[in-house]
């Protein structure tokens with residue numbers, strides 16, 4: 001019974017993810033490295049999935065659609081922050097400024113509501129000054145930090161997550177892509 005419940009919950013997650021994977025602009029995140037050899041796309045999917053699972057596990061009542069979509073777009077800054085010269089140069093250090101750039105891009109390319117905007121804008125708290133306003137933003141803010149540390153130390157991060165939440169083989173290959181900066 002427990003397994004069936006989880007599978008049904010995963011189906012909800014997959015439906016929101018699938019909707020985003022259909023958008024070419026969202027897939028652009030696959031071009032950029034986040035931590036270790038994990039792309040921004042895979043990182044964002046993992047943050048969304050673990051945040052969703054955490055809410056289910058602890059029975060936290062959240063707006064699921066906003067939680068998932070906000071997480072999927074929280075690092076939608078669309079540049080390689082490992083490069084010496086970055087588009088954010090002149091605006092501020094990447095760590096401080098990328099939530100604002102991600103929000104700018106998300107507003108431009110998608111329809112985002114107040115909760116999704118707060119998730120994107122506040123996910124780097126306490127590095128950025130203003131704390132998250134919604135329960136969903138607090139969860140993403142915490143899970144993002146755990147995922148970032150995990151990715152930095154794991155060369156094959158989220159292999160199981162990719163298998164679990166991305167059904168289409170071609171999409172799975174694309175989501176599971178690795179970037180090795182130092183090869």
Ligand SMILES: [Fe+2]
Pocket residue numbers: 074075098099123124
């Ligand atoms: Fe970020």
Ligand SMILES: [Fe+2]
Pocket residue numbers: 043047074075144
């Ligand atoms: Fe992140």
